[in-house]
Amino acid sequence: MDELDELRAELRRAMAISERAEQTAAELGYVVETLLEILRARGQLGEGHLRMLTRLRQHARLITEPQIRLESAPDKYGMAGAEIDCASRMHLCHGRCCAYDISLSEQDLVEGKLAWRLEQPYVLPHGDHGSCAYQDRTDGGCQCYAHRPAQCRQYDCREDANIWVDFEAGIAAPLRPGLVPLRRKPTAP
Numbered sequence: 001m002d003e004l005d006e007l008r009a010e011l012r013r014a015m016a017i018s019e020r021a022e023q024t025a026a027e028l029g030y031v032v033e034t035l036l037e038i039l040r041a042r043g044q045l046g047e048g049h050l051r052m053l054t055r056l057r058q059h060a061r062l063i064t065e066p067q068i069r070l071e072s073a074p075d076k077y078g079m080a081g082a083e084i085d086c087a088s089r090m091h092l093c094h095g096r097c098c099a100y101d102i103s104l105s106e107q108d109l110v111e112g113k114l115a116w117r118l119e120q121p122y123v124l125p126h127g128d129h130g131s132c133a134y135q136d137r138t139d140g141g142c143q144c145y146a147h148r149p150a151q152c153r154q155y156d157c158r159e160d161a162n163i164w165v166d167f168e169a170g171i172a173a174p175l176r177p178g179l180v181p182l183r184r185k186p187t188a189p
Contacts, residue, residue: 058119068121071103073150082156090140092172094181096163098131098140102151113147124149129180140182 036053039045104122108114116122125133134144142148157163165171175181
């Protein structure tokens with residue numbers, strides 16, 4: 001066996017070890033999440049515990065996921081978007097699409113009009129309500145609409161099962177856990 005064959009064999013062994021380690025870690029993660037859910041259901045985890053677990057999960061994601069996400073997109077101002085009257089449907093969907101993680105493009109970075117997450121460059125920040133920090137929490141509108149990223153411009157919610165059960169009938173999907181509904185201003189009688 002020559003050196004190249006030995007190197008290939010070592011590489012295969014290392015890949016096999018890595019795959020087993022990933023599988024073991026995934027299995028352990030599942031067991032831990034199940035145990036935590038049992039403890040939470042029994043009322044043995046308080047709000048402080050749950051906040052700490054959320055921070056630990058975020059930290060673990062930072063370690064295991066790619067740190068930088070940069071969208072490759074053509075000129076966002078030249079893009080045609082979906083023709084959807086979001087304002088007339090916002091009371092139904094609460095802008096669920098604003099809870100998605102949106103990566104910025106090089107064009108967005110050069111413009112400097114949009115903030116991004118310090119812990120996850122270059123992704124739009126979310127507020128405590130679970131949605132984009134630029135979403136107006138009263139009417140659901142975008143406070144950076146003129147400078148919104150390419151992903152927002154291209155997005156079409158009509159076939160997205162996370163948003164709509166039936167778009168045409170105006171039946172929204174259930175609001176995902178952790179997402180806070182909009183605070184609509186009461187209308188005068």
